[in-house]
Amino acid sequence: MTPSATRTHRPIVISGPSGSGKSTILKRLFADHPDTFGFSVSHTTRLPRPGEQDGREYNFTNQEAFLALVKDGGFIEHAKFGGKYYGTSVKAVKDVAEKGRICVLDIEMEVCALSAHGSSLLDLTTERLTYDFRFFQGVKQVKKTDLGARFLFLKPPSLKILEERLRGRGTDDEESVKKRLEQADKEMAFAEEEGVHDKIVINNDLDRAYQEVEDWVVDGGRFGG
Numbered sequence: 250m251t252p253s254a255t256r257t258h259r260p261i262v263i264s265g266p267s268g269s270g271k272s273t274i275l276k277r278l279f280a281d282h283p284d285t286f287g288f289s290v291s292h293t294t295r296l297p298r299p300g301e302q303d304g305r306e307y308n309f310t311n312q313e314a315f316l317a318l319v320k321d322g323g324f325i326e327h328a329k330f331g332g333k334y335y336g337t338s339v340k341a342v343k344d345v346a347e348k349g350r351i352c353v354l355d356i357e358m359e360v361c362a363l364s365a366h367g368s369s370l371l372d373l374t375t376e377r378l379t380y381d382f383r384f385f386q387g388v389k390q391v392k393k394t395d396l397g398a399r400f401l402f403l404k405p406p407s408l409k410i411l412e413e414r415l416r417g418r419g420t421d422d423e424e425s426v427k428k429r430l431e432q433a434d435k436e437m438a439f440a441e442e443e444g445v446h447d448k449i450v451i452n453n454d455l456d457r458a459y460q461e462v463e464d465w466v467v468d469g470g471r472f473g474g
């Protein structure tokens with residue numbers, strides 16, 4: 250492992266309430282900068298589904314090996330859902346940097362978590378308290394590592410607008426919209442705390458917000474390095 254891989258390719262953590270526009274902005278960023286960014290591959294103890302490849306969709310592992318890695322402090326984040334473990338390892342993030350790409354960690358409050366390839370790592374089946382806990386932990390856990398990550402928070406202009414966007418997206422039922430809004434409020438309060446994020450972008454006008462994110466991420470070609 251080259252110690253400097255994540256120094257020259259510093260990971261980016263993008264967080265923000267569900268519906269704040271993370272996926273929309275990341276999609277554009279990836280399209281504008283091909284071969285620049287990457288997602289880490291998560292670990293799981295669940296069995297591969299047809300078509301899934303070890304090391305591509307997930308690092309498939311068994312419970313014993315997974316828990317050994319937990320014990321060694323190898324995970325930024327891990328959780329158990331439906332009897333199976335899921336987690337994002339520090340090494341998986343470093344591997345992205347080793348390949349010459351900037352790892353993007355998408356920390357979404359609702360699942361807490363670090364998702365890979367835009368697909369949620371975890372199912373939305375936890376208690377609300379767990380959501381809070383996990384989101385806060387998610388950001389803090391990354392800070393505890395030697396990854397040298399940069400932290401961006403994407404903020405909706407208001408809760409009212411967030412609600413409109415969540416409804417407009419058409420992917421959430423009433424219950425889910427309500428839960429997301431309740432959590433968004435808390436998450437925003439946490440995000441404003443001094444020193445949590447390096448950059449906060451308000452996603453009002455999409456083009457402007459995108460520009461602001463892109464400028465900060467690219468950083469005049471230095472990518473924060």
Ligand SMILES: Nc1ncnc2c1ncn2[C@@H]1O[C@H](COP(=O)(O)OP(=O)(O)OP(=O)(O)O)[C@@H](O)[C@H]1O
Nearest residue numbers: 267268269270271272273357414418452453454455
């Ligand atoms: N600036 C904007 N103006 C209007 N609509 C927007 C804007 N940004 C995003 N949207 C819309 O808001 C909805 C939510 O955005 P998106 O799905 O990207 O959020 P997200 O943060 O990735 O959510 P999740 O964390 O749940 O995956 C989408 O329908 C998207 O098209």
